[in-house]
Amino acid sequence: MARLNTADGEVVIHVKGLRNAFGAQVVHDGLDLDVRRGEIIGVVGGSGTGKSVLMRSIIGLQPPQAGTVEVFGEPMIGRDDYEAQQVRRRWGVLFQAGALFSTLTVAENVQVPIREYYPQLDDQLLDEIAAYKVAMSGLSPEAGPKYPSELSGGMRKRAGLARALALDPQLLFLDEPTAGLDPISAAAFDELIRSLQRTLGLTVFLITHDLDTLHAICDRVAVLADKRVIAVGTIPELLALDHPWIQEYFNGPRGRVAAEAAERVAARETGE
Numbered sequence: 001m002a003r004l005n006t007a008d009g010e011v012v013i014h015v016k017g018l019r020n021a022f023g024a025q026v027v028h029d030g031l032d033l034d035v036r037r038g039e040i041i042g043v044v045g046g047s048g049t050g051k052s053v054l055m056r057s058i059i060g061l062q063p064p065q066a067g068t069v070e071v072f073g074e075p076m077i078g079r080d081d082y083e084a085q086q087v088r089r090r091w092g093v094l095f096q097a098g099a100l101f102s103t104l105t106v107a108e109n110v111q112v113p114i115r116e117y118y119p120q121l122d123d124q125l126l127d128e129i130a131a132y133k134v135a136m137s138g139l140s141p142e143a144g145p146k147y148p149s150e151l152s153g154g155m156r157k158r159a160g161l162a163r164a165l166a167l168d169p170q171l172l173f174l175d176e177p178t179a180g181l182d183p184i185s186a187a188a189f190d191e192l193i194r195s196l197q198r199t200l201g202l203t204v205f206l207i208t209h210d211l212d213t214l215h216a217i218c219d220r221v222a223v224l225a226d227k228r229v230i231a232v233g234t235i236p237e238l239l240a241l242d243h244p245w246i247q248e249y250f251n252g253p254r255g256r257v258a259a260e261a262a263e264r265v266a267a268r269e270t271g272e
């Protein structure tokens with residue numbers, strides 16, 4: 001059963017009491033987080049605060065020591081039955097390091113998850129689907145037959161996105177998708193994510209350090225610190241909190257520049 005909250009909409013990801021530790025190092029302790037259907041939620045926190053580990057716990061690659069994770073209303077931890085597999089099919093993931101298979105072309109990379117779930121599809125159909133996903137990710141058709149080593153960093157991110165979109169996901173996990181991109185490519189990638197979210201009705205779990213991304217496309221932002229999510233809200237809501245890390249992050253020199261840039265874009269869009 002999907003978890004419903006009439007005030008805030010349907011909860012797609014529900015994390016409760018999560019604990020992750022590596023030896024004596026406790027990364028998460030009592031971490032709670034709800035992600036609502038259709039939102040882009042930005043996940044921020046200092047390096048090493050456990051953003052990637054949180055994502056890996058949600059998608060089942062990092063079994064936590066305690067806590068619960070529900071996705072689309074299904075408890076996910078330690079499960080590999082049919083229902084859990086059906087839930088997994090409904091999400092796509094872009095890992096921090098890209099994680100494309102270096103011996104496969106872009107098109108073949110996109111086909112990997114499709115072959116896994118639909119082994120009966122013939123090659124021609126697979127090629128057509130891959131070409132469609134490559135185009136959706138803003139790559140030119142010539143990128144399809146290229147190997148990851150023949151792509152620029154930005155193209156690799158788009159190829160990773162094409163693969164994440166392979167199974168028509170309803171939920172997208174993106175770990176630092178704009179890291180290492182020049183500002184123009186990063187802004188274009190943000191726009192792509194926003195338009196995919198709007199046209200496909202996606203829910204997006206977006207880990208980022210990119211202040212411009214947070215301002216431009218995130219509906220809410222979750223802040224990781226002290227081994228848990230210390231706050232979730234819009235940027236103005238977060239700024240109303242008197243937390244030193246949040247103030248420093250959003251109100252420091254870089255944060256203010258990003259906020260001003262976002263205001264200029266908003267003013268242009270509304271024609272003021």
Ligand SMILES: Nc1ncnc2c1ncn2[C@@H]1O[C@H](COP(=O)(O)OP(=O)(O)OP(=O)(O)O)[C@@H](O)[C@H]1O
Pocket residue numbers: 022027045046047048049050051052053054096
């Ligand atoms: N498989 C692992 N084994 C041991 N320690 C790990 C493992 N994965 C992560 N860690 C540790 O957990 C902590 C959180 O790592 P994580 O990768 O989630 O950080 P992060 O918030 O994503 O950082 P960044 O912003 O740099 O990507 C780090 O101290 C890391 O060394």
Ligand SMILES: [Mg+2]
Pocket residue numbers: 051052053096175
């Ligand atoms: Mg990380």
